[in-house]
Each structure stands twice: as structure tokens, then as C-alpha cells.
Amino acid sequence: MRVTFPHMGNLWIALKALFEKLGHEVIPPPPITRKTVEFGVRYSPEFACLPLKVNVGNFIEGLDKGAETVVMLGGSGPCRFGYYAQVEREILKDLGYQFKIIVIEPPMGDWASFLHNLQPLGNGCSWKEIWEALTLAWGKIIALDKIHRVLLKVQLYNHRDAWRCYEQAVKAINVTDEKKRLRETTVDFLRALSSFSKSRNRRCQSLRIAVVGEVFTMWEPYVNLNLEKVLGGMGVEVIRSVYLSDWICDNVLISPRHLLRRIKFKKAARPYLNCFVGGHGWESVGDSIIYARNNLADGVVHILPFTCTPEIVAQSILPAVSRDYRLPILTLSLDEHSAQAGFQTRIEAFVDLIREKKRRAVKSSMTC
Amino acid sequence: MGIKIGIPRALLYYDYFLFWSTFFEGLGAEIILSPKTNKEILNSGIKAAVEETCLPVKVFMGHVQSLASQKVDYLFIPRYVSVEPRRFLCPKFMGLPYMIKQLIPGIPPALNVDIDIRKHKGEVPEEMYRLGRVFTFNPWKIRLAYRLALENQESFKNRMLRGLQPEEIFFNRTDAKTTRTLKQNSTLRLGLIGHSYNLYDRYINMDIITKLQGMGAEIVTSKMFSDREINQGLKKLQKDIFWTFGKETIGSAYYLLENASVDGIILLVSFACGPDSLIMDLIERTYKRAERPFLTLVLDEHSAEVGVITRLEAFIEMLKWRKQKNESYIPAHGKSVDCPESPI
Numbered sequence: 107m108r109v110t111f112p113h114m115g116n117l118w119i120a121l122k123a124l125f126e127k128l129g130h131e132v133i134p135p136p137p138i139t140r141k142t143v144e145f146g147v148r149y150s151p152e153f154a155c156l157p158l159k160v161n162v163g164n165f166i167e168g169l170d171k172g173a174e175t176v177v178m179l180g181g182s183g184p185c186r187f188g189y190y191a192q193v194e195r196e197i198l199k200d201l202g203y204q205f206k207i208i209v210i211e212p213p214m215g216d217w218a219s220f221l222h223n224l225q226p227l228g229n230g231c232s233w234k235e236i237w238e239a240l241t242l243a244w245g246k247i248i249a250l251d252k253i254h255r256v257l258l259k260v261q262l263y264n265h266r267d268a269w270r271c272y273e274q275a276v277k278a279i280n281v282t283d284e285k286k287r288l289r290e291t292t293v294d295f296l297r298a299l300s301s302f303s304k305s306r307n308r309r310c311q312s313l314r315i316a317v318v319g320e321v322f323t324m325w326e327p328y329v330n331l332n333l334e335k336v337l338g339g340m341g342v343e344v345i346r347s348v349y350l351s352d353w354i355c356d357n358v359l360i361s362p363r364h365l366l367r368r369i370k371f372k373k374a375a376r377p378y379l380n381c382f383v384g385g386h387g388w389e390s391v392g393d394s395i396i397y398a399r400n401n402l403a404d405g406v407v408h409i410l411p412f413t414c415t416p417e418i419v420a421q422s423i424l425p426a427v428s429r430d431y432r433l434p435i436l437t438l439s440l441d442e443h444s445a446q447a448g449f450q451t452r453i454e455a456f457v458d459l460i461r462e463k464k465r466r467a468v469k470s471s472m473t474c
Numbered sequence: 475m476g477i478k479i480g481i482p483r484a485l486l487y488y489d490y491f492l493f494w495s496t497f498f499e500g501l502g503a504e505i506i507l508s509p510k511t512n513k514e515i516l517n518s519g520i521k522a523a524v525e526e527t528c529l530p531v532k533v534f535m536g537h538v539q540s541l542a543s544q545k546v547d548y549l550f551i552p553r554y555v556s557v558e559p560r561r562f563l564c565p566k567f568m569g570l571p572y573m574i575k576q577l578i579p580g581i582p583p584a585l586n587v588d589i590d591i592r593k594h595k596g597e598v599p600e601e602m603y604r605l606g607r608v609f610t611f612n613p614w615k616i617r618l619a620y621r622l623a624l625e626n627q628e629s630f631k632n633r634m635l636r637g638l639q640p641e642e643i644f645f646n647r648t649d650a651k652t653t654r655t656l657k658q659n660s661t662l663r664l665g666l667i668g669h670s671y672n673l674y675d676r677y678i679n680m681d682i683i684t685k686l687q688g689m690g691a692e693i694v695t696s697k698m699f700s701d702r703e704i705n706q707g708l709k710k711l712q713k714d715i716f717w718t719f720g721k722e723t724i725g726s727a728y729y730l731l732e733n734a735s736v737d738g739i740i741l742l743v744s745f746a747c748g749p750d751s752l753i754m755d756l757i758e759r760t761y762k763r764a765e766r767p768f769l770t771l772v773l774d775e776h777s778a779e780v781g782v783i784t785r786l787e788a789f790i791e792m793l794k795w796r797k798q799k800n801e802s803y804i805p806a807h808g809k810s811v812d813c814p815e816s817p818i
Binding site for chain 1: 523553555561565572713747749754756763772
């Protein structure tokens, strides 16, 4: 089977490893470009959220490159994402593509049909081979997240070299297909990246800004106009609130550490929002409060695709959090019309504002 | 007089008002409704809400503000999560009380109740007792009020199926211009598909039902289909839909597609409605494939009445023409079906 899938940050590396190990030919869609988004916008419903449009663009480009099977994730609501695959299938059908779509739906207790649905992906591999493939993909996700976390810490010391090193790391992780090699590569790059923080050639009073919000826009640099890189270039230490590995731990593996994290943010968010609203709306509110309360961040950037329903709930509540905790929050709503220049201006103004606020706080604490 | 409860005339008011009014009146409370949606209400709602919010939620916020200025003891803002198994309402409904609390300061205390079928066990849900305790400590009274409310809700549903409009049922008033009286002289039958708060709020939909009836069309709304009919429509879907309103919309649209009892359908959606952005697209695609006429009207606070009238008139003209000539190839959606070279 020639398989393709949608892009979301570095997810393609893990999926490529997974499907290649299972013996499929993988055709990752070309990196997201203006053309991808244009394809998506042309054929998708008018006020669907941006991730759907980008997905459609990815599928079109992937199928044009010769893929014949599309793998997509499903869901059980209430976020629209759970119904994406159904709409995308109809869009591609109307465009005249001949393809098969495999939608990975949450099992909801019905494991038999869950496995039956995934059978074609298994490609007749033994359980052991499947386990090997899954663990390799999982290892890559963890490695990439670890490296990215360090990158966000050190990029403000040597922006250009740190990013160059990160890009090399991504390339190197993409080509390794052995768990042992993967571990070694990760350690090497982690060491290389951490060395940047030792060679401080820039004395700066470091600001910390956390990014919360909808995960696709948070993880996909083309869509968020390189938010993290832009912030780093301004000498800001960025904290990404949710990583892909966290998402998997929260929703698939349900690890105890993440359960604890979930309890924490739910408790923090209680006075403001005490219920699940789909997507990451609850997390956005809870995490922002935790960052403010524990003094982990000087400001929060809340990022969402235009018309994202769960995040609009969060967006309505965040001003109150900002007021009560004196935490600067910038909400960025992204769609296909977002432009770099306007974006840059808003972020610069936001960073300046926080820097000034912090400077004054330091000054006043010194005088009294 | 008893405790005064303010109920905003927006969102799920059009579906559940009879239930809540029966329940509260059974407990001896007095109900104060906000006035019908008007420009002032809409504007105050727009001011309060985050700009990306959909129109119905903005309207709701306007109604909350208009009630706040009246003397009410409580505002009733229920939190609807799920009213049937495995289906949700919209994420915005889930966060609605919290959004209101933060966006509109200085309003009377809100009576909150969680409507979540997944948590409801037993004959009378625990949440109803919790809500009822504000008024009375007599559990039997709460139980009785709840039973009566359920009965009324059931009869409300049945009367909706017969084509009455919610407000006619709520206030036992039959306007001269109800759907049934116009049946004889109507030449066209149209399906009007959408959420109840878009279909029946005459201000935000610019009184579309009366307008269409005036143009000589008989209207079937998506609220006039029984569960059986909707489920029949849903069979066309590969994946069960997890929104209750989405189910009604797509189920009734697909049912009408198979049972060709209407000449065309009109989809009424509000801009930035999450579920509808996808559902609308699915319906449009299916209707295009079947070469059946449909019209999508997207409502937002900028919708102008004249523009809507023009579009409705054009649609109706097209349908009449199509019907008279008994020709199915007259384009229903912009692209001529028979002649691919057509400039349209």
C-alpha cells in the first residue's frame, strides 16, 4: 500500500517510521506551503477551521504524488476534528481521486471492530513486528519532543545555530530506523544543543512566554507563522504547553504522571471553567493559571484557528484570568489570511509590553 | 409572589422552554422572559462577546443583559452537555455559563444545572433535585414538577411535528398565519433546515418563514421530522454523528433527499458554527450529486434583509420555473448540469 497522511508538526517522522516498518510504501505529503493551503481553501467548506483546510491540501498533494491510501484520525466529539475524515473523504471523492481512507477511530469499548478497521495497516505483520514498529515511532516522538524542548530553552542564546542544529537533529532522527541508534543520536543532539546555553554571548534578562491553545496550530510552524522561532529571535524563552507525546500520554496511554497533570490543571481552572469543552479549551485556561500562579511564565500566547469552538470558550474566559492574575495574554486567531508582518508587529508589541512590565517590577522591588 | 427567574429568549429556549417553565411554575416560581430579540439586544450581545463567537451565542448574551436590567432574583442559564447517549450539543453550550460569568459582570446570580444524560440515573436526575432545592425542600414537589415538565415536553415535541412554531405552543396562541392555513394556496414545498434558534428567532433570520410563505411556499422545518424519519436519513452516513443538532439537520436533509416530497431545501446556518461548517458541506455535496436544488443562507450580525430577500426570490423563481417546465436540468447551484460549456 502506498500510504499518505496529514502533516502536523513533526508527526510525519513518526508515522513514516511506523508505516515503513510495517512494510508499506510511505509517501509523506510535501511540506506545507502556500500552495497546500490554497488547495485546501479552494475545496474545503468556507468556515471550517484551518486544520481541515490544511489536511485537505496535504491529501491532495500526497495523492498527486501517487499515494493510494489516506490514514486519518477520528474522534468522538464534541470538537469538529472527530468528523474531519468524513468530510475530507467526500471532498476528495468529488475531486475525482481514487483512494482508500483508513480512519483510526477511538475504540469506545468495541475492540473487535477497532482492530478489524486497522487490519489493512497491519499488512500481515506479526504482533512482535507491530510492537517493534510502534515503539520505534513512539521513541521518535519522544526524542523529537525532548530535543525541541531544549531548543526552546537555548534558542535565545544563539538563535541561528540552535535552529540549524535542531534541523539537523530532525533530519538525523528521520533517517534512523533502529532504536539503539535513535537513542545515541538523541543524546548527541541534546548535548550539542545544551552547549549553546553555556556559551552565553548575549546577556539578556530572559523573558518566558508560554504558548497554549489548539494543538494543530501550536505544533505546525507553517500555520503559526513560526511563532516559537519568532519569539526566540526576540530573546524570549518559550514554553510549549502541550507536546505530541503529552497528547498521546493523555489520550491513548493514560500515564499516571499525565493524569496527575490533568488533575492539577482542572483544579486550577475550577473557578473559571469547570468542565470539558472539547479540544484543549479547558487545558488552555488551566495551564495559563498554573503558569501565572507558579510564576513559570511572564506572559501567555493563546493560539487558535479562526472559529475554533472550544478555544473560543477559552478565549472568552482568559481575559478574566489575565485580570485576576495580572498575566499578560495575547490571543492569536489564525486562518489562511494571516500575514507575517502583522503578526510580527503584534508579537513585538506584546513582548515589549511584558519586558517593560517586568523591568518596572524589578525596579519597584529594589526601591522598597 | 414567588422567586422571579429570568429566562433568556435565545438558544435552547426554542426547544426546552416549556419544560423549564412547567418545572419552575410547579415549584411556585415566577418566570420572566426577556423581550423578543431586537437591535438593542443584538448590539449589547455583540459588545459583550468575543468577536469570533457565533451569532446565536451573541444574541444569548444580549438577552442575559436585558434580563439583568429587570428585577429578577435568578437568571436561568443551564449547561447543556448531552441530551442523548453518545451525542453532545455544541462545545459553546458546555462552556456557556462560564463564558457569561466572565464576560458579563454584575448580573443577578445564575441558576445553573448540568444537563448531561451520561450522568443521569434513576427516575428523577439528581441535578433536578439540586436545582429544585432552591425553591422547596419537599422532594415530592420537585418530583411532581419534573414529571409534569417531562409530559409537557413530550407533548411539545408532538405538536412541533405537526408544524406548529415553538412560541405558538408556549403561549397557546395560534396566529392567523400558521403553516397549516397556507397549505391550500401554496405552489411550492420547501424544506427549511437548521437549528431551532435560527429557524424560529424572527429577528436574526429576518422572519424567513413568513417571507417564504408570502412568496407562496409551504415550509417543512427540520423540527417537523420524527426520530424514525431522521434515523432513516442518517443511514446514508458512514459514521454516526456526535452532535444532536447536527443529527437533526443532516438527518432531515437526507430524509428529504430520498423522499422527494419537497421542491428544494434551504439551509439556515450561522456563521462560525463549528458543527454546521462540516454538516452544511456534506449536505451540499449530496444535494449537488443528486442534482437537487438547495440554497445556503449564512446568518451573521451583518446580514442585510434586502440581500436575503433577493436570494430567496431568485431561488423560488428558479424552483417555480423548474417545476412548470418539468425540467430537472435547470441549474440548482450555479453550474449547469447538462451543458458543461455554459458560462454560468
